[in-house]
Amino acid sequence: MNVSRRGWLKLAAGGTAGLALAELGLGPSEARAATKGLKLEGAKEFTTACNFCSCGCGMVAHVKDGQLVNLEGDPDHVINFGALCSKGAAMKATHDSPQRVRAPRYRAPGSDRWVEISWDEAYEKLAAKLKAVREATWTATEKDQDKDGKEVEYPVNRTDAIGLLGGAQHTNEECYVFNKMGRLFGTSFVEHQARL
Amino acid sequence: MTNGWADLQNAKVFLIEGSNAAENHVMSMRWIRKAQQKGAKIIHVDPRFNRTSSIADIYARIRPGADIAFLSAVINHVLSNRLYDEEYVKLHTNALFVANEAFGFDEGVFSGYDHEKHKYDQSSWGVQVDAAKKPVKAKSLDDPRCVFAKLKAHFARYTPEVAEQVSGVPARQVVEIAETFAKNRPGTILYALGMTQHTVGIQNIRCYGILQMLLGNIGVAGGGVNALRGEPNVQGACDMSVLNGYMFGYLNYPSHNEPTLKDWTRNNGTFRQKMTVNGLKAWFGENATPENDFGFGLLPKKSAKKDYSVYGMIDAAYAGTLKLLWVNGQNPMVTNPNLGYVHEALSKLDMLVVQELWDTETASFWQRPGSDPKAIQTEVLLLPGAYFMEKEGTISGSGRMVQWRYQAVKPPGQAKTDLEILDAVFRRVRKLYEGSTDPKDAPILKGTWGYAPGSLAEDVLKEISGRVLRDVTLPDGKVLKAGDYVGGIGQLQADGSTSSGVWIYAGIFGGGKNLSKRRDSADKSGIGFYKDFAWSWPGNMKILYNRASCDASGKPWPNAIPIVAWDETEKKWKGKDTPDVPDPLKGPDTPEGQRAFRMNAEGVGRLIAGPFKSYKAPADELPVDVSYVPKDGPIPEHYEPVESPVPNVLHPAQQNNPALKYPRVKAKQPIGTAKDFPYVLMTSSVSEHWCAGSTTRNVPWLNELVPEPMCELPEALAAKLTVKTGDRVKVSSARGAVTVKAVVTKRMQVMRIAGQDVPVVWMPYNWGFKGLSTGPSTNDLTIDAVDPGASTQETKACLVNVVRAEETVARR
Structure with a gap:
């Protein structure tokens, strides 16, 4: 039987799954998929992507009554086509972990x-x-010699007392805003875990 | 990555060096295995035999920190046996350019070295130019004055035997790898932190660039130099310039001695000036005008004399000058090297802010075992952020594909999305300065900041992508209306009539549509481009430098998979991919149509990288483009890690990278020697735990899979130490000591280097004192010497001692 997994879930969740199972002569693995389909019946689907390495594997989150009931590899995603590694497969536990800071x-x-x-x-x-x-550490100018050896006082308008660190765990939009804010505050200590 | 994940299926040979892709970038194997099933060969070069090694056709064991010696021998083999792609090399690289007469290399240093300042004057590394300021070109590669000849001469010292002596890779295997890689094309190279976490990190990667250009493997399907990056959005964070030295997408951040846009342009060129103007328009809107240098003066200028990298931050905190550190989803108290020093530095801050999902080792640094909270005066704020399924926005993976993530659920408790937190803090601070006329507060008051609360992420993405601010008529007659979204980089204007917060992402919101949301997974290209799924930067391009897949006339090279070509009838560049050319309408008979490496001022790939500026007209004051030059040399040369058990056999008087500055803080950065610390330690992640482990060590079943850190020891070393698997061993370096369980394994070996035995041991670095699984941090041991250009720490090679822990002895 050649039905895509996603198509199958929809078929299985259609209410006549039991009948369909018998009629289509399915093996145990497909039957298990059918059971899962029932469990997800009525759940809303949201596509997202894993947050561990930089592969960017697609995931589908299933949400019922505002609760995350399932998180799995996205079968229609062009990087992983449904597969996940051991870490990615464990991801659901991170959302409602009691360890989260609330x-x-x-x-x-x-x-x-x-x-x-x-x-x-x-x-x-x-x-x-x-x-x-900012008030206590502001540097308005920096003295240096220009290329002819003449003493110059350059306007620099900065503070070297504020540091911003992080971003690789965040979205592009968060990174953009984090950087923009840091520079507007006047610091050049804007960095993230690019070297890790 | 120059290419992308799915393109791996098009390769005929893989060189994987400095990456354990099978365990740390698991999904890459989906595509690598596809190629392998079609007959592609896999070469894995690594100090540790791991799961990537186990599926490789050739596995070579290499000493940590000796990659340049090995790769230089591979390059030498390609050069001396004429295995290079001569046509490609002549057309698309600077091989024929005549080198500067003063260029030289002697006793381990290149010309222009200042022995006192540990710094190079790079001027002799360039090429000769004619009256039109264009490079002088030789007629043949045999001309002894040309770059190619200099390259050959430089690498000739690296025979397979020298490579074996330095790196431990057997000479016959060096030849076997060179032959296998050169004779199966296209070939691709995959690397990760195993290559970059060295004091020669940039030059390690330069070896890859040179090898791939020689073989004609850049710009082609199945080729490339592919960085498998460590974090979900480390690519995007770099693109967004969360890096001290960049702004608006890899544009150099201005220094104190560049007070005006013109000063900056002198060092960066007019092409990048245009992109900067678009960035400034995004940041300062109406307050950026031609009269005020588009607000260039509102940007704070960093001091060219200071180090603003994360290591500069730690040093500044330790010195007491950095007062407030805001850490956002990063855990340096596990992942930074030389942790004892990091802890002292954090203890000197006035305030530490940690925005996080978890209570991490960084947030609770004052609880670190052995430290006294009473003695630490730092105020700490812990702000609960949201995890990826709890918020919306884009991330960019290694393949430069920018994909949208939808919010599925709300963050737990009172936690907020990180964008909400950042937005709220900025607005608060701005409020505190309301009405101020002090010039120092102008950037805060004049910066654009009006993101709509209900659609924060998409609003920011629109600013990143860019807008048309005034009506613009393009050269082809097309009119862009004020209020439109820009369609791509080609539409950006130099006069302030358009804006784009990050020029390389220009067009991701083209036509008012969020292209990162696209979901068509049909492979219309037949080679895995998936052009209608999400969006890749720049311009939805899948293979960077793809002009190089064609010959001088714009036709695909005979053996290459056709991806772009010049269409003589339609008079334009077109194909399966977005053509990587300066102007799609300028054909091979124009200079623009021959610039396969258009981001280099030279327009070609640089085998030797020296200073070069390109000019529109020779009399022009300002250059169009300026090429980047590595601080520590125009071509790679082998230097030993800061802590090494052996002398540099190539030039004993120049043991380390000549541009290295270490220790920076003498009292806190001791250097161990082989007398006290005779073994080489390399560190990495395991498949089940990730980076600091802040997340994975809070997932119970991942902790069941890998419950604690360990030290893998070669059997011969274990026998000498009378240690068995499961025994506890004390591993120490000049910086610290940890006690962990030993794993005695064939995966690690005692290597034979320069006539002596060098045992190499391995430890994962993913543990700390917080979370559900706690354990000692390997980074108590590692060294914080950094690459002079990239500031990447040498966490892949330091010296340690290993002894049986006393508790083990007592138990027996």
């Missing part, structure tokens, strides 16, 4: 513990600190 946390100087804080407090602390550091 609220902003703060650790005070010298403290040995985290305290949960509100987003408003977190934003407030960060924005105030960004401003304070």
